[in-house]
Amino acid sequence: MLIRTHDDGFSHSMTSEITSAGVYQRRRELMQLMASGVAGTALASWASRDALAQAARPGKLAALPATKATISGGATMEKVTDYKDASTYNNFYEFGTDKDDPARTAHTLRTKPWSVEIEGMVKKPARYQLEDLIKLSTQEERIYRMRCVEGWSMVIPWVGYSMSKLIEKVEPLGSAKYVEFVSLADPKTMPYVGSAVLAWPYVEGLRMDEAMNPLTLLSFGMYGEVLPNQNGAPVRLVVPWKYGFKNGKSIVKIRFTDREPKTAWNKAAANEYGFYSNVNPNVDHPRWSQATERRIGEDGLFAKKRKTLMFNGYEAQVGQLYAGMDLKKNY
Numbered sequence: 001m002l003i004r005t006h007d008d009g010f011s012h013s014m015t016s017e018i019t020s021a022g023v024y025q026r027r028r029e030l031m032q033l034m035a036s037g038v039a040g041t042a043l044a045s046w047a048s049r050d051a052l053a054q055a056a057r058p059g060k061l062a063a064l065p066a067t068k069a070t071i072s073g074g075a076t077m078e079k080v081t082d083y084k085d086a087s088t089y090n091n092f093y094e095f096g097t098d099k100d101d102p103a104r105t106a107h108t109l110r111t112k113p114w115s116v117e118i119e120g121m122v123k124k125p126a127r128y129q130l131e132d133l134i135k136l137s138t139q140e141e142r143i144y145r146m147r148c149v150e151g152w153s154m155v156i157p158w159v160g161y162s163m164s165k166l167i168e169k170v171e172p173l174g175s176a177k178y179v180e181f182v183s184l185a186d187p188k189t190m191p192y193v194g195s196a197v198l199a200w201p202y203v204e205g206l207r208m209d210e211a212m213n214p215l216t217l218l219s220f221g222m223y224g225e226v227l228p229n230q231n232g233a234p235v236r237l238v239v240p241w242k243y244g245f246k247n248g249k250s251i252v253k254i255r256f257t258d259r260e261p262k263t264a265w266n267k268a269a270a271n272e273y274g275f276y277s278n279v280n281p282n283v284d285h286p287r288w289s290q291a292t293e294r295r296i297g298e299d300g301l302f303a304k305k306r307k308t309l310m311f312n313g314y315e316a317q318v319g320q321l322y323a324g325m326d327l328k329k330n331y
C-alpha cells in the first residue's frame, strides 16, 4: 500500500486517501512506526489524521487547509525540503539580494488589506480582495520540484489552485495571447525597490497556454500554512517546469495582453534570461552550465550534485507546449 508505483504515485497508493497537508511528514512517521512494530497504532491515527497534520505543520503561521493534488505531476514523492530552508534561503530582491535578506527584512511587507487587479484583454476585469481570491477555487496541496536558474533546487509543498480557474472566471478575449504578473513595488515597505538591481515593479509573464496548464499554480500557502512574507505572501505564482524567477511573488496585478510581456530579468540581461526560461539541462546559461543542480538540504561534504531534468521533470505534462520550437533560441 505504501509502495510507490511511479514518481507521482499518490493516485496509486494508499496515500491517495490523505487529504490534508503534511502527508510527507506523516509518511516518514509511519515508516518509523512500522519499523518499530507499531504500525497498527499508526494506521489508527492515520484515520484521525488531524492530530498528525497539526504536528506536521511548522506551526508558525495560520493554517491553510488543502485537499490532495488532483493533477498528474502534482505530488512528487521526493523528500520535501525542510521548512526552515524553504523560508530562509530566498530570492526576493525587493528585500535584498542575499539569500538570507528576505527572511530578515520582509516582515515590513503589509499583506492586509491586499487585492489583485485583473485587467487588459478580458471580458470581466475586476479587483479581487484576497479573501475572495482564496475562495475562488478549492485549495490543493501541490508538491513541486523547484529549480532556480542559479543552480539550486528544493521540493516544496505549495497550497493553491490552478491559475486556469481564475483565467476561466475572468474570460480573456480571443486576442489575449499572454498573461503578465506584476508584483508589489512599495518603496516604503520594500527596501530595495528603487535600487538599480532590477527595474521595478518585478514583472513576469507566461504565454496563455502555459498559464492555462493545470500545473501553473496560484499559490497562497506552503507546508499547510499561509505563505511567509519572504516566500511571496499573500499570493504568488508557481510554475514548476520553469526557472524560479518566473514565479512572481506578492502579486498585485494580472494583465492579459497580445504582446509578449517585458519581464524584469529579461530587461536586466536579455542574453541570459529569455521569456521562456524552461528548465533545460541542454541549454547552458552564458556563464554556467545548467546540467546539474544542488538540492538544498543535501549540501554535505560528500553530497552529489543531481542531474537537472528536462522541464524540471515535468516533460510529460508540458513538453507538447513547445513542440516544434527551437529551445536553444527560445531560452
Ligand SMILES: Nc1nc2c(c(=O)[nH]1)N[C@H]1C(S)=C(S)[C@@H](COP(=O)(O)O)O[C@H]1N2
Pocket: 086, 089, 090, 091, 092, 093, 094, 147, 148, 149, 183, 202, 230, 231, 232, 243, 244, 245, 246, 247, 248, 249, 250
Ligand atoms: N517579486 C519577486 N518575485 C520573485 C523574485 C524576486 O526577486 N521578486 N525572485 C524569483 C526567484 S529568482 C526565485 S528562485 C523564486 C524564489 O522563491 P522562494 O523564495 O519562495 O523559493 O522567486 C522568484 N520570484
Ligand SMILES: [Mo]
Pocket: 091, 147, 148, 149, 150, 243, 244, 245
Ligand atoms: Mo531564482
